[in-house]
Amino acid sequence: MIDLLLVHGVVITMDQERRILENGAVAIHEGRILEVADTEQLLEKYEAKKTIDCSHHCILPGLIDVHGHGGHSMFKTIAMDNISFWMPIMTHTYKHFVTDEFWYYEGKLNALERLKAGITTGACVLGSMPRSDDPIFALNHAKAYSEVGIREIVCTGPCNPPWPHSFSRWVDGKRVTREVTYEEVLKGAESVIEALHHAHDDHIRAFITPFVIVTSVNPSAPTPPDQLYGLTEHDRYQAKKIREIARKYKTRIHSDAFGGMIHLAIQDKENALLGPDVHLQHCRGISFDEARILAETGTNVSSAPGFGQVNARTPITELMEMGATVAISTDGTSPAASFDMFQAMRKTQMIHQAALKDYYYLPAGKLLEMVTIDAARCVGWDDELGSLEAGKKADVITVNMRQPHLTPEYMYVHRLVHQAVASDVDNVIVNGKIVMEDRKVLTVDEFTALDEANEEAKRTIERAGLQKYMEPTKYFWGHARAYVDEKRFDPELL
Structure with missing residues (x-):
């Protein structure tokens, strides 16, 4: 007797042949997919402990969000009106005003939103820039994800210079601040990887994650060619240390990159943070030469749709045509991005069709690949995730x-990509275990988790003095353009 049988659904396999079975079934046993075939064939072949009738449902691989942030789920929309200063505001908050417990409560909220959106694997960079001065943050976040029951890729590593860096912990309600060296944050990241990589029955993996691959240029936007002066000593030292950690723990490298960084990184060919074991988020504003380097080195790329694509686009269509693996990410959930991968697919398509003035770019099938099998390749997990095939882990x-x-029920991939939303996901299975059934979460008390997150968020907002960034400006109602007209931001945070 097998564990689980899903029957009478439209199975979108995402396998090599991209089979779609209109009266399909999936047999699951001991955490893995046993067989994918027509319903009548599997009903005759197997008796199951539990059978789910998936009539009028599409059955597909769990969605994979290859880049998002831990922490952000507590701060949705805060400082949106001060977007120029959003990064330093949030970075200062993460460095000095979050408690150890914050990461557990936020982790549950973060994982629940992804679960209810059909995301069975999500990458989380801890904070706006990764914070690794102490492993407790990542350990608490991973614990929450494990309790909710979906997979997490914990991304932790050093933020940018100068060093040493000031970080705070909260002990018995009091803030304790100390100066932390670069070597200490590397040691903290190693501790996280050692503890979490392949932990919790391989629900959790841990990647080494420097904030950006080159620290000496603009970390959040492309750098003009006449400002690319070459790698600094710290750039080279960081690349060397990150490579050493990745090799030592047999893990992968995840980081951000923008135009100019790839040109610089390749100058240190021995340690360049490029290659098949590397996954780079954003890559906005990269040159044709840089796109070619990414494709030739087999570096994986992910991109999230957003306003930044208007000023400096990620050339995802060109990268694909050169043979690179490219995934769609949400980069959620703050200040305004959700974990809705269906919306992310549509936004990505619209942005690149508009930029290229060509309606025919990014067909629906390609978009679905970019959040399933291509996303699995991007994070090096396509041997077990990303498609419904015998032997793979049963993430469905x-x-x-x-x-x-x-409705009407036809052209299923088109319908999913162009019309579905996160709340249309009814059932989620991870590693063969039903985590959500008929939209009811089975692993944790959802409303208790929401209440706990609400309370922790309010405490953190008060502690960090974020209320001023939540107030609407006088241009909020009835105006076509917003202004702030008041100084809210402390320039000392820059």
Whole structure:
């Protein structure tokens, strides 16, 4: 007798042949997919402990969000009106005003939003820049993800110079601040990787994650060619140390990159943070030469849709045509991005169609690949995730098509990509275990987790003095353009 049988659904396999079975079934046993075939065939072949009738549902691999942030779920929309200063505001908050417990409560909220959006694997950079001065933050976050029951890729490593860096912990309600060296944050990152890589029955993996691959240029936007003066001593030292840690723990490297960084990184060919074991988020504003380097080195790329793509686009269509693996990420959930991968697919398509003035770029099938099998390749997990095939881990979701916006039921991939939303996901299975059934979370008390997150968020907002960034400006109502007209930001945080 097998553990679980999903029957009478439209199975979108994402396998090599991209098979779609209209009266399909998936047999699951001991955490893995046993077989994918027609319903009648599997009903005759197997008796299951539990059978789920997936009539009027699409059955597909769990979605994979290859880049998002731990912490951000507590601060949705805060400082949106002060977007020029959003990064230093949030970075200062993460460095000095979050408690150890914050990461546990936020981790539950973070994981629950992803779960209810059909994301079965999500990458989390801890903070706006990664924070690794103490492993407790990552350990608490991973614990929360494990309790909710979906997979997390914990991304932790050093933030940018100068060093030493000031960080705070909260002990018995009091802030304790100390100066932390670069070597200490590397040691903290190593401790996280040692403790979490392949932990919790391989629900958790840990990647070494410097904030950016080159620290000496603009960390959040492309750098003009006439400002690319070559790698600094710290750039070279960081690349060397990150490579050493990745080799020591047999893990992967994840980081951000923007235009100019790839040109600089390749100058240190021995330690360049490029290659098949590297996954770079953003890559906005990269040159054609840099795109070619990414493709030739086999470096994986992910991109999130957003306003930044208007000023400096990630050339994802060109990268694909050169043979690079490119995934869509949400980069969620703050200040304004959700973990809704269906929306992320549509936004990505619209941005690049508009930029290229060509309606025919990024067909629906390609977009779905970019959040399933391509995303699995991007994070080096495609041997077990990203498609519904015998032998792979049973990470499966079902989408309820029996709704006005998804009816009539045909052209299923088009319908999912162009009309579905996160709340259309009914069932989520991770490692063969039903984590959500008929949109009810089975692993944790959802509303208790929401209440705990609410209370911790309010405490953190008060502690960090973030209320001023939550107040609407006088241009909020009835105006076509917003202004702030008041000084809210402390320039000392820059």
